[in-house]
Amino acid sequence: MREKIKGRVKWFCRRRFVRWMAALCAVAAVAVSVGIYTAAFGLPAPIQAQLDIRPDSNAICGTLHSWEAQEVEAGSFWVVINQLPTMEEGSTECNIEYENPDSNRYGARVSLYLEETGTLLGNTTRVDPGYYVENISLKRELAFGEYPVTVRLELFDGRTPAGEMSIGITLRVLKRNGK
DSSP, X not given: OHHHHHHHHHHHHHHHHHHHHHHHHHHHHHHHHHHHHHHHHOSOHHHHHHHHTSBOTTOEESOSSOOOOOOOOTTOOOOBOXXXXXXETXXXXXXXXXXXXXXXXXXXXXXXXXXXXXXXXXEOSBBOTTEEEOOEEOSSOOOSEEEEEEEEEEEEETTEEEEEXXXXXXXXXXXXXXX
């Protein structure tokens, strides 16, 4: 009788173990699938949008240039940006020198798009008033030459979208020796 009970207990434990392993394998398969999907297609738009409007970790409190403070009317936005940014060939660091003056009411996300193809070259997350970003890391290196670029500024009132604007600039890529 005792052996019969031991046999049932072993069978019950083995069955429980198999169920736990099956559940663990199913959870692992779902996790791997989500990881592959995210790597291939990125995060879903609502999640990515929430990540993109975080304050930029590279933004520095203060100003890059000294000037007289200007009053900015409600609904207006004062843009301070390097209109002829340069970078060295083989580098991905572009000296955009974007500043969001204290007198602005809106934070802004800056994105650089190659005019020829519309390809996103690089961007910041939200730069709040009173902060600046000296450099933007581009997603790829560019060859020597000049590139027409569209700077897209997406404005935010806190975390709420408040408008957008675009500016055309020229990005100059210099040879490594600076010419």
